[in-house]
Amino acid sequence: MSTDLSQTTSPKTLSSRRFWLWLVGILSVGFALRYVLAFVPIQLLSSQGLNNYGFSWDMSTFADWMFTIKSAGFEAYHVDPSINYPPVFADVLAFLNSLGDLFSGGDPTTAQRISIVLLKLPAIIADLGIAFAVACAGRKWFNSKSGLWAAGLYLLIPVTWYDSAVWGQVDSIAALFMLMAVIFIADRKPEWSALLVVMAILTKPQGILVGLVIAPIFIGLLVKHELKLWRIASTFGSALLSFAILAAPWNLRSYNTDAWANVPVLGDATGLWIQFKSTAGLFPVLTANAYNPWALVGDGPLAPQFQQNIAGWSLDNFEVLGMQANVLGNILFLLAAGLVFWFLVRNPSVQNALLGFALVLVAFYDLPTRVHERYLVQAFAVLCLVWAAKWWDRLALVALSVANVLNLHAILSNGLNVMFPPMPPSNDIVFQHHGLSPDSYGIGGVPFEAGFTRDTWLVYLIIAVQLAALVYLIWQLVTANNKKKVALA
16 A cells, blocks of 8 residues: 655654653543543532533433433334434443443432433543544554644544533544544455444444445455455455344344344344434435535525524425435535545555545535534544644644534534424434433533624635635545555555
8 A cells, every 4th residue: 555644754753662652641631631521510510410411402312312222122222213323322322321330339310320421431432542543543654743643633623522522422433433444444454344334334324434435445455456355255244244243132123114124134234224214314404504505505594594593494405506405415425425436446545545534524514415513523533644744734624623613612502593494295204302301311501602603704714614624635635646656664
């Protein structure tokens, strides 16, 4: 494989001991920051009866799923089909139940409270895992300093700790598995990559995006004879076995009503597809509060509405250029994914793998409809490594992070009146969750005010910054493949 992201090789290479000392220090700072943000306020708020705080409705939904899993076990999806995150996330929630039981002294009420207190812990651990992974990958492929820069940037840029430690979102869990899948395929370990792809898909539906990068790299390695043909069987066998072990126990077959309903593994795979379709059908709108170009169009564009603390969503069947917006958005995204596919099949290098993965994730935020404000967060797991080597790229990373965190703050802060449009008739089943309120679990909201983050001029600026990141990544991918390749040692 080849790369030209290793241009930062330095005559003063860090010793192994210094690298690990620096990495431990970076991870410690990153964890300390998240611990203070996530858990110290709980101690202060406990006198008010609060067990946790963040984006309260999402967190109370996770709590509701968690306790359904505790009572129903592997039949949880049958008992509550609206659990719309796949089985690996269910495993995470089951683990939190176990921690609650372990430290409760046998008291069910205490066990429940401990589990709720720990809701942010898995995402924080995933943040640290991402930082560790990019540090090691950067050290192996480029140099120690690039790896340390990547780890430090990821842990300290505001969007990552704001998403996990403040608001209690779980995007980093799937992002960790996606990143590791790309690292393993770039390192010619497709069987391990297949395992991580399955884990990513079974954590959040967006995990399927990594397949748009893994597939062309795998094909390119086969075409270039860097992998033996028998690795096709071993890779698909790894994916199938992983799915059978991780998904089949959770009885996703319960979503099925067809002939496959009672067939283990196959019935679970088709059941997962039904679950994913239902999840995608929950919000068939131009944009679900993402500051992307779809906030500029529609009968009532969102961009100017935010300043009035209103978000009146528009259905994505709105016509643009003679076709429905959702069709146009999907075409644009597939064109970006096709560009990545073309370059990765021709040259499945480390450089292309990282740039292509970053491009797919940023394009998924900018181009299709139905995108939430948090969907860009996962891109920072790879951008911190792609843009670690040069100071202007590091500035670009910080700027993009600030832009996205302003988008998150505008949407998650107090006072935004989100208005859903009447939903069109659909043949797809949509499982809408109706659980207990945040108050029932003692989960409070973050008392932030949006301030200037909903001003129309800022919405336009953030859209421009996030589009510029997409254009810059396309330019980097194209120009990198027009340069003479440097062999990776």
